[in-house]
Every structure is written in C-alpha cells, then in structure tokens.
Amino acid sequence: MSDSTSATAASIYETIETIAQNARKASRLLADASTAVKNNALEAMAKALNDQSAKIISANAKDLAQGAKNGLSSAMLDRLKLDEKRIAAMAKGLLEVAALPDPVGEVTEMKRRPNGIVVGRMRVPLGVVGIIYESRPNVTADTAALCLKSGNAVILRGGSEAIHSNRAIAEILAESAKAAGIPENAIQLVPMTDREAVLAMLKMEKHIDIIIPRGGYELIRFVTENSLIPVIKHDKGVCHVYVDKAADLEMADKIVLNAKAQRPGVCNAAETLLVHQDVAEKFLPMCAKTLGAAKVEIRGCEATRKIIPGAKAATEEDWYEEYLDLILAVRVVKDFDEALDHIAQYGSGHTESIITNDYKTAQEFLRKVDSSAVMVNASTRFNDGGEFGLGAEVGISTQKLHARGPMGLVELTSLKFIVYGDGQVRQ
C-alpha cells in the first residue's frame, strides 16, 4: 500500500491535517448551498468528465501498465480499465444524482410543547465524509457526487492500483465544481497512497465526521481498529436463502438460481442455502440440476450429500464463507428454528430470504431475522438502493447504527433539533 513518495510520517500527517481542515471550512459553506447550485455543479462535472475523457484515459493507461507489471489478473485489470463508454457511464451517474431529491433542509416532527416552545428536527449534512476504498475508479466520481448533493465535503482516499486515474478524475471534478460555484476543497483526493495517510485520516476526529471504508476484510479491520471517527462498515455479505417446508418449490428453484448466479461477485448474492428436511428430498435434486446447468458448485452437509451424491462436503468454514463465486453451501435443517439459529450464528447480517407460503412462518422470519434486509419470496439480489427506490448509494451498510442497508443521500445526513421560542426559560 506504499508507493515511491519519500514523505515522512510527520509530513504525511501535516498534509492530511491541512486537507481535513480545508474540508471542514468547505463543509460549513457547502452545508448552506442551494439545491440549484449543487445540481448545476453536478451537471458541469458530468460535462467535464466527458470533455476531458482523453486526460482520464491517459492517466488510466499508467495504472494499467503498473498493474500489468505488478501481475494483476486480467479480471482485475478489466475492473481497473476506463474507456469512453465507462467514462460516459460515470458522467451519467452524476446526472442521476442531480435528479434525486435534495435531503438537506427538510424539517419534520414540529410539535408545540406545553410551555409553548415549538420543537422539530432539521435534516442537515454530516459535515466532512472520509471514504477509504480499494474499488474501481468510478467510486471516485460516484461518492463525490453523493457527498456533494447531500451537502458534505468529501475526502477521497483510493487504492494505489488506481491512483493516477483517481487523481485525474478528482481534479476534473474539483475544478468543474469550483467553477460552478461550489466552495473550494469540497472535493479532495488524498494524493499519497501510503498507509500512514489512512492512519492520519482516522485521527482527524475534529475535522472529519464519518469514515466509510469500502474494501476487503483487512482494510475494514484496520480502519475499525484505528479510527477515532465513527465508522460505517460496508462489510461482507454471507446471505442466506431458506426454503421452508411450505415453499412453492418451483419458485424456490428460480429464486435460488437468481440469488446465487445472476451476479455472483456482489455482496447481496446468496452464499448459503438452507432447506427444511421435509422438502429436501424433493427440492434438492431439482435445485442441483438447475444450479449444475449454471455451473454452480455445491458444498453440502451430510444430509445434502445423501440426496446429491456428487456434492462436495461442506466444512465448518464454508458456513462463514463469502464465496463471491459460483459456489453455494447447502445445509438441510430439521426445522424453522434451526434455520434461524444457523443464520444468527453464521450470517453477516446482510440479506436473508425465506421461501414459504405459510403466513405465520413468513411473518416470524421477518420479525426474528436480524439483517439489513429480510425478505419473503424474493431474491436476495434486491438489497440495493436503486431496487429499494432510494436512488444511488454509497454502499450497503451491515451495521445497525445510523445507516443499515443501502446507504443513499438521506443516510449521508443527520438530524438536529430546532426550537422556536418566545422567551421561555426552564422551571
């Protein structure tokens, strides 16, 4: 995670502190920017990305060359690559954020209290958002847009593998935003890829209000262990589909296939299938055939392997695994409670779905499963800001505080109490 910069830890800390202080100053001005100014800026930023695509592609070529030298897989290189079409898609994303309603300034729950003060809540930006990511360079544009629309200054800290692309994109966005009337330093990219820069960010609790890490286990653990700033984790998704004894098995078959195989590399794809023992003998052969045709490997418990003799054996580790691949762990459970226990023990609190036609069981599953999204008779793949009607999202939060599930514009804001009085004092 370090590169050729010869900066010392102390000078890195100073650079990050300056960035964070400037972000704080910008955030005070941006919090009060009108929706019109913010939308105009997003449109100008989209235009600038398209107009200056050559600059981005040329920067991206450096990352691709470095990546090839470092032995990145061709799949990784493809994720990293930017071309005209992908840049146009990024620009379109900015226009979609411009079209979303502005959450800032909404006042709700205004009530008059017995002594005459009128108390309500006003929706306001969080302030300064720090995003630490390892993903594709389009995250730079997406998150900058969501933060700007929600009135937050953003500090972006992308991975070293995309540093040239990220720098080019951030520079274009920051310049075009400023030209459109957005305060200077509302969008900043950390220029260094040293891990010390991340560490310094995590200590800026005076200037940064929230840290959102997006990446692998190691990154998220590092951030959680070192941050003095509240963190919203976008952690792994070990999602379950539970096929109840009262399931429509044809529906279950279609949903299991979709949840596992429609896009296996994402966090809301299913990783474990639980099947009630009463329907296992009928359902598992159907399911094995469908999954086999989609090239999904099954790793089963003992009971599963009796019914599907070709299946590999699942180990204890498999129940915790987020494969992000065409692999599905399968377990036969003796009843509904065993399914609930399995999910409570091995699940990551992301997304779980039950397939059943039993009213009471469906309601109980919705109540008792403690995950960011709990579903009946639907694919886990629907846990997504767009599918839920929230618009674009920063990611899917797997924690319970502040934001749970898809984290969109509203989740990038906070509520403060406002009070209108006419001279009241406390008795």
Place this chain on the structure above:
Amino acid sequence: MSDSTSATAASIYETIETIAQNARKASRLLADASTAVKNNALEAMAKALNDQSAKIISANAKDLAQGAKNGLSSAMLDRLKLDEKRIAAMAKGLLEVAALPDPVGEVTEMKRRPNGIVVGRMRVPLGVVGIIYESRPNVTADTAALCLKSGNAVILRGGSEAIHSNRAIAEILAESAKAAGIPENAIQLVPMTDREAVLAMLKMEKHIDIIIPRGGYELIRFVTENSLIPVIKHDKGVCHVYVDKAADLEMADKIVLNAKAQRPGVCNAAETLLVHQDVAEKFLPMCAKTLGAAKVEIRGCEATRKIIPGAKAATEEDWYEEYLDLILAVRVVKDFDEALDHIAQYGSGHTESIITNDYKTAQEFLRKVDSSAVMVNASTRFNDGGEFGLGAEVGISTQKLHARGPMGLVELTSLKFIVYGDGQVRQ
C-alpha cells in the same frame, strides 16, 4: 479504577466474554418479547426496588464509607447517597418508562416497487447495549429500564465508587425481571471495576452492538480510542447564548440567567455568552447585575471588561471550557458572522441559542449552527428528552451519527428493510 480483585487480565477477558455471549443470547429472545411482558416486568422491577430498599441502602453505606475514606468531597458523597426517597424516585422512573410507547415492531414507508415487491422498514432493537458510566447509581436503574423497553440486552459497567450500590440494584432488577418472564441475562452488571474489564468489553464486537460512555473527558477518550464497537458519545456541552443586535434585551437577560444559573452543573447549561457590539453597552451592565445577584462570575474579553470593569479577563482556554459552575465566559462580537465563527470554533456541538427578533437572522442561525439543538429565544436548558417530548433519555448525544441530541427509546433501536415478494428475481 482498579480494586482489590486479584483477577488476571486473561480471566477478566473470559468473564466479560461470557457476559457478552449470554447477553447476545438473551437479546435474540428479548427482541421478540411483547410490550405487555416488558411493561409488566418494569412494574415488577419498580416494586422490587421499593420492597428491597433496605438491601440497597446497606450496600450504599459501604460505598459511602469507602468514598469518605478516599476523600470524596461532600458534594460527591451527596451524589452517591441513596435513601428511601431517592430509591422511590428510581422506581417511579421505571414506571414512567413502562408508560412510554414501545418503539419495536413499527413498520414504516411500505411502498410497492415497479416489479411488485413491497419494501418497507421495520423498527428493531439494536441488540446488546454496553453502558460505561461514572455517574450516580440511579443510572443503573434508568438505563436498564430504557434498554429493556426498547428490547435490548444491556451490559452495565458502573464506576468503582458506586460498585456496591450498583451490584445491589442490578441484582434486584435482574431477578425481578426474570421472575416476570424476561429472558435470563437481559440485564447484567460487570462485577469487576478493573479497567481491563472496560477494555475487554470494547473488543466484544461480535456480541455487543453499541457502546455508550457517560462520564468525563478521560473516560470518553479511552473508550473512543480502544473500541471496535460503534460508540455514541455523550460528550461535554460548551453551550452558547448569542444576544443579537435585534434582541429583546429583557428577554435576553432572563434567558441568560436561566441558561447559566438554573442548574449550572449540567451539560445543557450555558458556558459562553456572545453579545453583538451594537447592544453590548446597554445589555452587559444589565446582565452583569442580574448574574452578580445570582453569584455568577464573569470572565470577559477586552471589550466586555471595558463595559464591566470588575470582570476577570478571559483567556483563550476559557472559550473551550465547560465550567459546570457559576462562571460565564463573555465575548463581544462585531457581527452575526463572528458569532457563528466563534461557535464553530469553540463550541462542542451541544446546544446554542440566539436571542433576536429579526426573522432573517433567526432562520439563518437555525440553518447555519451545527449543534444537536439550535434555538431561538429559548433557554439552552430545554435540550432534554422530557422537555422535547421524547420521554426518558439515556443521555444527550453530541455526535452526528445515529442519535443526535436526547437519546431516548427510539434511538436505542435500528431500522431493517423488509420485503414482501411473490417470486420476484432480479433482471
């Protein structure tokens, strides 16, 4: 913070892990407990506190004796002391929580999406709440009641100065709750007062969902630096009253007196008064007279001291200070913007109030000041769960994530998405 226990760090960690695992198990059952069961338990707990007051008073006597030996001030000893009347007040607090509406299970925002899935949000408990406090022993009963009503298992970790009282109260509450049908281990007190016990709690991110520290700067810093669990801080209140040039000065005089002196030792008391230069010569002499009669010491800026010659000089440190005492820092500002800048620089984001009759200035203050409560023409002392109509509170959160301002029952819950489908798969 350590006592006479000879436990090693390893055995402390094990004890805390067992407590945390048991709390997690209890939380799954408690999350689904009916409102009737929870309310009956709260009533039984209130009765048990009154019935067993002799046991509490006898335990409290040990804390008082130890406190006197350790040289606690008489004010501190008074805060620590429990008698029949104070125990009856604790019991009444439990009945008040029973009377509040149950937030768990509420479903909102149900909407049908274009593909026919119906998506909404269900309010659910956070799970396991860890409370680390240094305050009076009544916190033990208050927070246990709020956590129980909101469906959360609670792990209480009080300070060493009240350990005997806390143990007696927690034991009575846990036993009477269990007898009333609440799952075992829903209410647990950490029996050790070693700091290692706090450290161990902060590492139980698998079993504890939220940590709420309530205490001084050192405790809050220690918790923030060491926690792998999300923390909701209940930090200091450096609250401001700003008397605008368009203020009703008689109203301002009454509000400043109330905000400072009605109960100076609490977080929503005012610590700094800002006065617009246009009204300083008229207002400050009035104000000095009123505050003087209430024995409030003024620490003024240079301009203030020209108008009130007897005032002490304020240093740079005074603007950051939470006196919690009959002392008020006073500064004359040249305009509204200088007041906003002062609050942004020195404030703690707790509570600020403007006194003005100017419509535009009032609205701008409400919009631009970034605090948990922002007020016009009212005393800062109103930032309180009861005064705002939320009922009892765990405390007042000074951070922006999840809960900002008074933290009541609703803030001890989270929202999960629920989805009703009839076989939908993602395209």
